[in-house]
Amino acid sequence: MNVESFFSKTTKEALKNDPPGEWMPLLPDDCIRLSSGFPDPQLVPVEPIGEAVDRLLKDERDLPLHYLGSPAMEKLKEQIQKRSIERGMRVTEEELLITAGACQAIDLIARILIDEETVVAIESPTYMEALEVFQNYTTHFMSIPIDEGGLQTNLLEEMLAERKKAGLSMPRFLYTIPTFHNPTGTSMKEERRKHVLELAEKYNFLILEDDAYGELHFNKQSTSLKELDTQGRVLHVGSLSKVVAPGMRIGWIAAAPAFITALAWFKKDLDHPFAEATMASYLESINLEKRLETLRATYHAKCSVLLDALKQYLPTKAISWYVPEGGYFVWIKVEGVDTVDLLSDALKEGVSYVPGKFFFLDQQEGKEYLRLSFSYANQEEIVEGVKKLGKVMERILS
Amino acid sequence: MNVESFFSKTTKEALKNDPPGEWMPLLPDDCIRLSSGFPDPQLVPVEPIGEAVDRLLKDERDLPLHYLGSPAMEKLKEQIQKRSIERGMRVTEEELLITAGACQAIDLIARILIDEETVVAIESPTYMEALEVFQNYTTHFMSIPIDEGGLQTNLLEEMLAERKKAGLSMPRFLYTIPTFHNPTGTSMKEERRKHVLELAEKYNFLILEDDAYGELHFNKQSTSLKELDTQGRVLHVGSLSKVVAPGMRIGWIAAAPAFITALAWFKKDLDHPFAEATMASYLESINLEKRLETLRATYHAKCSVLLDALKQYLPTKAISWYVPEGGYFVWIKVEGVDTVDLLSDALKEGVSYVPGKFFFLDQQEGKEYLRLSFSYANQEEIVEGVKKLGKVMERILS
Numbered sequence: 135m136n137v138e139s140f141f142s143k144t145t146k147e148a149l150k151n152d153p154p155g156e157w158m159p160l161l162p163d164d165c166i167r168l169s170s171g172f173p174d175p176q177l178v179p180v181e182p183i184g185e186a187v188d189r190l191l192k193d194e195r196d197l198p199l200h201y202l203g204s205p206a207m208e209k210l211k212e213q214i215q216k217r218s219i220e221r222g223m224r225v226t227e228e229e230l231l232i233t234a235g236a237c238q239a240i241d242l243i244a245r246i247l248i249d250e251e252t253v254v255a256i257e258s259p260t261y262m263e264a265l266e267v268f269q270n271y272t273t274h275f276m277s278i279p280i281d282e283g284g285l286q287t288n289l290l291e292e293m294l295a296e297r298k299k300a301g302l303s304m305p306r307f308l309y310t311i312p313t314f315h316n317p318t319g320t321s322m323k324e325e326r327r328k329h330v331l332e333l334a335e336k337y338n339f340l341i342l343e344d345d346a347y348g349e350l351h352f353n354k355q356s357t358s359l360k361e362l363d364t365q366g367r368v369l370h371v372g373s374l375s376k377v378v379a380p381g382m383r384i385g386w387i388a389a390a391p392a393f394i395t396a397l398a399w400f401k402k403d404l405d406h407p408f409a410e411a412t413m414a415s416y417l418e419s420i421n422l423e424k425r426l427e428t429l430r431a432t433y434h435a436k437c438s439v440l441l442d443a444l445k446q447y448l449p450t451k452a453i454s455w456y457v458p459e460g461g462y463f464v465w466i467k468v469e470g471v472d473t474v475d476l477l478s479d480a481l482k483e484g485v486s487y488v489p490g491k492f493f494f495l496d497q498q499e500g501k502e503y504l505r506l507s508f509s510y511a512n513q514e515e516i517v518e519g520v521k522k523l524g525k526v527m528e529r530i531l532s
Numbered sequence: 533m534n535v536e537s538f539f540s541k542t543t544k545e546a547l548k549n550d551p552p553g554e555w556m557p558l559l560p561d562d563c564i565r566l567s568s569g570f571p572d573p574q575l576v577p578v579e580p581i582g583e584a585v586d587r588l589l590k591d592e593r594d595l596p597l598h599y600l601g602s603p604a605m606e607k608l609k610e611q612i613q614k615r616s617i618e619r620g621m622r623v624t625e626e627e628l629l630i631t632a633g634a635c636q637a638i639d640l641i642a643r644i645l646i647d648e649e650t651v652v653a654i655e656s657p658t659y660m661e662a663l664e665v666f667q668n669y670t671t672h673f674m675s676i677p678i679d680e681g682g683l684q685t686n687l688l689e690e691m692l693a694e695r696k697k698a699g700l701s702m703p704r705f706l707y708t709i710p711t712f713h714n715p716t717g718t719s720m721k722e723e724r725r726k727h728v729l730e731l732a733e734k735y736n737f738l739i740l741e742d743d744a745y746g747e748l749h750f751n752k753q754s755t756s757l758k759e760l761d762t763q764g765r766v767l768h769v770g771s772l773s774k775v776v777a778p779g780m781r782i783g784w785i786a787a788a789p790a791f792i793t794a795l796a797w798f799k800k801d802l803d804h805p806f807a808e809a810t811m812a813s814y815l816e817s818i819n820l821e822k823r824l825e826t827l828r829a830t831y832h833a834k835c836s837v838l839l840d841a842l843k844q845y846l847p848t849k850a851i852s853w854y855v856p857e858g859g860y861f862v863w864i865k866v867e868g869v870d871t872v873d874l875l876s877d878a879l880k881e882g883v884s885y886v887p888g889k890f891f892f893l894d895q896q897e898g899k900e901y902l903r904l905s906f907s908y909a910n911q912e913e914i915v916e917g918v919k920k921l922g923k924v925m926e927r928i929l930s
Contacts, residue, residue: 135763137790140704140738145644145794178594187585196576199777234632237800246543263800270798306538340538365533379597381805392535396543400668402661404636407779409807 144250148270159477161486166519169486170510171316171462174436177429178379179416186416198411206411206418213417214372214386221349222361223370228391231398234406235383236346236373240264240309243342243369243387246396247306248272255305257285259465259493259500261316261344264309276305277495282456284322285310287329294337307340307369313356314347314461317493317505321356321459331359334367346373349426351460352434366390374413376462376509377429384413433462433509436516440464440508443517447524449531462509465490471530473504479530485522542648546668557875559884564917567884568908569714569860572834575827576777577814584814596809604809604816611815612770612784619747620759621768626789629796632804633781634744634771638662638707641740641767641785644794645704646670653703655683657863657891657898659714659742662707674703675893680854682720683708685727692735705738705767711754712745712859715891715903719754719857729757732765744771747824749858750832764788772811774860774907775827782811831860831907834914838862838906841915845922847929860907863888869928871902877928883920 138146158169190198190206198204211230218225233239240263248254248271256265258277268275276297278290290308297304308330312322322330334341343359360370366389373385383406387397437458444455444464452469468476473489480487490503506523508516536544556567588596588604596602609628616623631637638661646652646669654663656675666673674695676688688706695702706728710720720728732739741757758768764787771783781804785795835856842853842862850867866874871887878885888901904921906914 135736135765137764137788141644141794142647142650144647145798148797149794172598175594175598178597180589180594180597183597184586184589188582191578191582196573196578196777199576199578199581199779200570200573201773201778204779234804241800246539249540249542252540266800338533366535367533375599379594379806380599381597381602381809383804383806390535396539396547399546400543402635402639402664404632404639404781406632406781406804406807408777408781408810409804411779412806 144271147273151266151269158486158488159481162481162484164484165481166485166515166522167510168506168508168516168519168523169488171507172380172510173376174432174509174512176512177432179420182419183379183382183412183416186419187412189419190411190415194411198407201407204407204411206414207407209418210384210410210414213414217422218372218388221355221358223358223388225388229388229394231387231394231401232405232410233385233387233401234404235375235380236344236371236385237263237267238401238404239371239385239387240342240344241267242397242400243371244268244271245400246393247340251303253303253305255290255308255339256495257310257315258495259317259490259503260309261311262492264344265495268309274303275495280315280318280320282320284312284315284320284326285330287326287333290330291333294333298337304337305339307342308334309342309344310359311344311346312359313345314350314458316347316461317463317488317490318456318465319458319461319463320456320465324357327357327359327362331362331367335365339367341368343368343370345370346376347461348372349377350430350433350462352430352437353459360388369393377426378413378416382409382413384410430460433460436508436513437464439513440506440516440520443520447521449524449527452531453527462507464506464508466504466506467502468504468527469502471527472501474501476504476526476530479526480523483522483526485519487523542669545671549664549667556884556886557879560879560882562882563879564883564913564920565908566904566906566914566917566921567886569905570778570908571774572830572907572910574910575830577818580817581777581780581810581814584817585810587817588809588813592809596805599805602805602809604812605803605805607816608782608808608812611812615820616770616786619753619756621756621786623786627786627792629785629792629799630803630808631783631785631799633773633778634742634769634783635661635665636799637769637783637785638740638742639665640795640798641769642666642669643798644791645738649701651701651703653688653706653737654893655708655713656893657715657888657901658707659709660890662742663893666707672701673893678713678716678718680718682710682713682718682724683728685724685731688728689731692731696735702735703737705740706732707740707742708757709742709744710757711743712748712856714745714859715861715886715888716854716863717856717859717861718854718863722755725755725757725760729760729765733763737765739766741766741768743768744774745859746770747775748828748831748860750828750835751857758786767791775824776811776814780807780811782808828858834906834911835862837911838904838914838918841918845919847922847925850929851925860905862904862906864902864904865900866902866925867900869925870899872899874902874924874928877924878921881920881924883917885921
């Protein structure tokens with residue numbers, strides 16, 4: 135029996151790509167993980183979540199363990215709506231859908247918007263998991279470079295104009311992480327945010343705004359594209375993974391009601407009553423704004439430690455980076471070095487990072503880049519990790 | 533801006549159907565729920581799950597709250613593999629994928645197998661949620677009637693032979709709930725199980741075996757299709773929703789490694805570390821076999837109460853049902869009565885059921901049927917509910 139013969143066309147097509155997630159070698163146990171985009175373990179609210187479960191099961195008994203109809207679960211939506219409004223977004227109940235993390239959100243959006251021949255505009259580089267999701271639906275992409283001011287909207291405009299002129303298919307949506315971008319740590323400048331919305335109107339495309347890191351600013355809050363959107367073109371994806379705990383898998387989509395209806399259709403019964411009710415019970419017990427302040431201060435401090443260490447321990451020639459204003463990541467260019475080759479040396483030395491190539495549609499473009507994360511390792515590990523990385527780089531560059 | 537103009541073709545097509553899940557009116561608060569296919573609230577292990585969370589967070593701290601890599605989470609797979617083997621299935625680690633309930637499992641299978649023109653064979657009636665999932669991918673179905681011995685495989689054989697002769701597309705897979713079928717409560721006879729596997733080989737199709745109720749037998753365990761399968765044609769879907777708690781959303785797929793690889797591809801990061809680790813911690817603390825015995829005894833007793841009440845309180849003419857040997861449901865035929873019309877009277881009287889039409893591709897076929905569930909209501913409520921139903925039926929039949 136030939137298993138492959140039963141696969142759908144899109145499955146056969148998707149399986150031609152590299153398997154998703156298989157983008158890192160196994161890390162040795164004692165390796166300093168500057169690769170992991172996980173929250174700081176000290177900031178994961180272990181006891182409070184345990185207490186939230188106890189309270190929830192005491193108050194609601196079996197309700198959150200059934201399939202539908204826990205009052206706490208309903209409350210989660212209100213909490214997220216309230217927070218969105220506090221941030222300046224206009225979001226009604228009909229404009230909000232809770233999802234199992236940002237990943238399910240992105241997948242659902244891909245599902246309702248992408249046909250086999252659909253063109254998707256992406257940033258270059260971009261979040262690899264989102265790219266892999268889109269590649270499950272289409273092979274047609276338009277890739278727009280990023281600089282320290284985020285997406286280069288002037289280049290986007292040129293490319294759109296050229297496509298239009300050449301009679302090519304126009305993108306159905308743009309996937310962007312405008313604030314504390316993964317992997318580059320950059321944020322889209324205010325005027326570019328306005329520009330990209332103008333372009334969306336002029337060329338009639340939608341915007342999938344991935345805002346997973348949006349609350350984690352070091353200095354000032356950015357204006358989300360959703361706040362600037364007057365036409366309902368922005369599908370805003372939020373997540374509590376970076377702010378509370380990724381293992382809870384709580385995310386959401388804020389978008390015009392007609393989108394939410396279609397998204398809910400394909401989401402169907404994929405609700406997670408226990409996880410959602412637990413999160414609501416937890417959120418009710420804390421002051422979220424205060425928690426966010428702690429998170430921002432901690433990550434800001436860790437980022438500063440990383441940046442200082444980079445200056446102190448990396449070779450001065452051939453190396454450059456963007457200074458992030460929030461989020462989890464620093465994006466580094468090592469001219470003339472293949473960062474995939476460098477990784478095996480780094481792992482031997484005891485430090486990990488993510489090679490840049492995994493963040494590009496055309497992986498060749500990412501050859502000289504790497505992503506460091508300051509979120510997971512502690513300050514001492516960060517310094518130690520950068521020292522190790524510096525040693526490996528000295529060797530390869532000399 | 534016209535939102536619909538951005539939708540993919542399959543989305544536009546799917547939205548033409550009735551919205552999923554919208555198959556029941558809101559139930560009055562004091563209504564006796566013979567409609568709900570939920571576990572008995574008394575059997576949902578509220579305290580043990582609370583304790584499982586406490587233990588888990590004490591042992592593993594932040595690990596199950598991160599994104600990957602909790603030892604308990606890994607253990608869940610071993611526990612499910614062990615149980616599958618105890619039941620007589622040959623399942624290796626590479627043949628198992630944990631999912632967010634049976635619903636995600638069915639959706640993932642649909643995703644890797646169904647093209648727009650793919651024919652899917654279904655039982656008639658069938659589980660409406662699965663049907664809705666398939667309808668998100670295709671409009672081509674082959675519908676095979678069920679009787680008290682389950683799927684009528686002789687009719688399936690005739691239909692397959694006719695299609696072949698007529699040069700029509702053959703089904704890529706058959707979706708079946710062979711054991712304690714939803715909604716009919718029937719089980720496929722042993723010889724039909726063998727027959728359907730022979731047909732799968734002869735006509736080269738796969739079998740999606742939905743085994744959500746398979747452990748809940750009143751007398752003897754059925755042999756699953758997966759156990760009988762020597763060719764790797766069966767994709768077996770299991771779930772802990774009916775056995776532990778649906779709100780935890782834990783299910784799985786057991787299938788040949790090449791299927792699992794493709795399914796894992798599309799599942800991507802949609803793991804639920806906290807829920808999975810909690811379930812593993814819970815399962816480790818209990819004797820599952822003993823728990824199953826309690827469940828079987830309880831549901832058996834409740835089913836007997838329901839069947840006795842049916843005999844006692846329903847009108848004797850025009851009404852018939854199958855006697856289930858396990859599961860959650862009794863399927864009732866009321867000749868000459870439209871069960872959708874009857875429902876509004878029943879709700880006024882204070883009892884609910886699910887009208888048969890929702891379980892059919894051609895809803896007209898289900899007009900005279902209704903599904904009663906003995907899982908959720910307690911014994912007194914069951915008797916009371918059937919009395920009410922009898923009253924309403926007397927009125928409409930007289």
